[in-house]
Amino acid sequence: MKFMLCSRLIAVLALSLCCVVAGFAADGKPAGNPFLQTVRVAPNLEPAIPHPEQDAEVRAKLERIKAKTGRAPNILILLVDDMGYGDPGAFGGGAAIGAPTPNIDALASGGLKLTSTYAQPTCTPTRAAINTGRLPTRSGLTRPILTGENPKVNPWADEATAAGLLSEAGYRTGMAGKWHLGEAIGTQPHQVGYDEYFGILSVVSEMSQVIDGHLYPEIVNKAERLAKVKQIASTLVTRGLRGQPTEVVKKMASIDDLSRMDQMFADWSDGFIRRSAKDKKPFYLVHAFSKVHNDNYPAPGYAGKSPAGLPYKDAVVEVDDIVGRLISTLKETGQLENTLVFFTSDNGANEDTWPDTGFQPFRGGKGTTWEGGVRVPGIAYWPGTIKAGRTSDGLFDLTDLFNTSLALASAQEKIAPTRYIDGVNQTGFLLGDNGESARQAVFMYSENNLMAMRWQEFKIHMRVFNTAETRQNIDASTIAVTGMSPWVFNLYADPKEQRSSGHRYFEWGFPVVLSMMGAHVATFAQFSRKDIGLSVAR
Numbered sequence: 001m002k003f004m005l006c007s008r009l010i011a012v013l014a015l016s017l018c019c020v021v022a023g024f025a026a027d028g029k030p031a032g033n034p035f036l037q038t039v040r041v042a043p044n045l046e047p048a049i050p051h052p053e054q055d056a057e058v059r060a061k062l063e064r065i066k067a068k069t070g071r072a073p074n075i076l077i078l079l080v081d082d083m084g085y086g087d088p089g090a091f092g093g094g095a096a097i098g099a100p101t102p103n104i105d106a107l108a109s110g111g112l113k114l115t116s117t118y119a120q121p122t123c124t125p126t127r128a129a130i131n132t133g134r135l136p137t138r139s140g141l142t143r144p145i146l147t148g149e150n151p152k153v154n155p156w157a158d159e160a161t162a163a164g165l166l167s168e169a170g171y172r173t174g175m176a177g178k179w180h181l182g183e184a185i186g187t188q189p190h191q192v193g194y195d196e197y198f199g200i201l202s203v204v205s206e207m208s209q210v211i212d213g214h215l216y217p218e219i220v221n222k223a224e225r226l227a228k229v230k231q232i233a234s235t236l237v238t239r240g241l242r243g244q245p246t247e248v249v250k251k252m253a254s255i256d257d258l259s260r261m262d263q264m265f266a267d268w269s270d271g272f273i274r275r276s277a278k279d280k281k282p283f284y285l286v287h288a289f290s291k292v293h294n295d296n297y298p299a300p301g302y303a304g305k306s307p308a309g310l311p312y313k314d315a316v317v318e319v320d321d322i323v324g325r326l327i328s329t330l331k332e333t334g335q336l337e338n339t340l341v342f343f344t345s346d347n348g349a350n351e352d353t354w355p356d357t358g359f360q361p362f363r364g365g366k367g368t369t370w371e372g373g374v375r376v377p378g379i380a381y382w383p384g385t386i387k388a389g390r391t392s393d394g395l396f397d398l399t400d401l402f403n404t405s406l407a408l409a410s411a412q413e414k415i416a417p418t419r420y421i422d423g424v425n426q427t428g429f430l431l432g433d434n435g436e437s438a439r440q441a442v443f444m445y446s447e448n449n450l451m452a453m454r455w456q457e458f459k460i461h462m463r464v465f466n467t468a469e470t471r472q473n474i475d476a477s478t479i480a481v482t483g484m485s486p487w488v489f490n491l492y493a494d495p496k497e498q499r500s501s502g503h504r505y506f507e508w509g510f511p512v513v514l515s516m517m518g519a520h521v522a523t524f525a526q527f528s529r530k531d532i533g534l535s536v537a538r
Contacts, residue, residue: 100306131163132419270329352472403423419527440516
């Protein structure tokens, strides 16, 4: 699918290029415009809002920590699959919706709760964004990789992951759980920068479709079809070390096997943390849950453990328990006060699988760029470094984890100038006692289509998802280009994005956001996107 631009964006881009001649800034920003606060320090780096005072405060904090511990800080990213914004109690869910989350809530109360954290609409794109710091339209990983599918081009051949760069900087880097960024040789975690990997290369539903005859009778009850699907479906838990062949740990052959996967991943991450502590080596660990993605099968002891008694809610309780376990391991090994913990989800809840799904108080869900699809829980936790009890609505995009992780390791110079990086360094925002976001805007894509952006409290849509049936965001949606005026919603007044009032109340803001969009689109002229074969014929 070719990248599509609205005619007004083309016009804005042309204007921004003309403005260079007219004495405007090179990024299309009118000189002296008070709303455009970012500074671009390199052609390949996303411009950021400078906060010199908070940056100085954080540098001093980090120097004190390093002097005390003698090494760089650890980084633990807790990535849940398909958890809705409103599932954790700290974000309005928890006990109120039948699945208490005391451990996740403790992270929020003991650290920084980010109420405007943004992911991609689906899992593979978000995971690519976290690993590369780049919007998926650049890396080509624009949609989930499906059963038996291998991209025609290895997307990792010319990408650099945070794990790989941190490994070069002296970190032990590990990946546990769901990968879903490639199964072929050369695309697996330990082949693209991670020192160690233990998990699944696909997704739990790819496994359950050849096991659960109740949910998938059209496969399981047809022997010939089942045999063929089994030939292409990935049903293995595997592990790997950098430079060594991938090993099979276990074949998932029953519902009981599927139910135990996340406990296996937790055991491995627990051991990874303990080994790193023993070796006195800083670590970067992405713990990526297989839950709460469909299909949810309660681990032993978890069936009916949630007050709701539903499989999804039981899975939320299990995820919360694992979060608590890993935090306890950090504390027990003396690493809690030298570890940035970041908790989040890879996209909003998948309403298409109702009732095996989560909750968000916004419009839409997984697969869309409405807030319900891309706005996710975000928590930054670091006792003694991140001030407890903070809440901020400052913008945070999950691409920012790339830059922030490298900044904590003093390894930002390892970012090559040949790739455009959409993330920004948010150490000042997360670690400053009164930190403010360095991000001015979030750009939202569906595959290669620029759909919308968030700026301040406003959401501006150039294209929208129209869903024909309730909760069918993936299976019954179409994309429409907006009319003469982009659709604009004030998310403080209209968080469900129900009634656009852009032409009436946002006329003052259109020149600002269209200028930002034009500058964003202009980056593709120098840094082109890749086509790895995931385009869908339409």
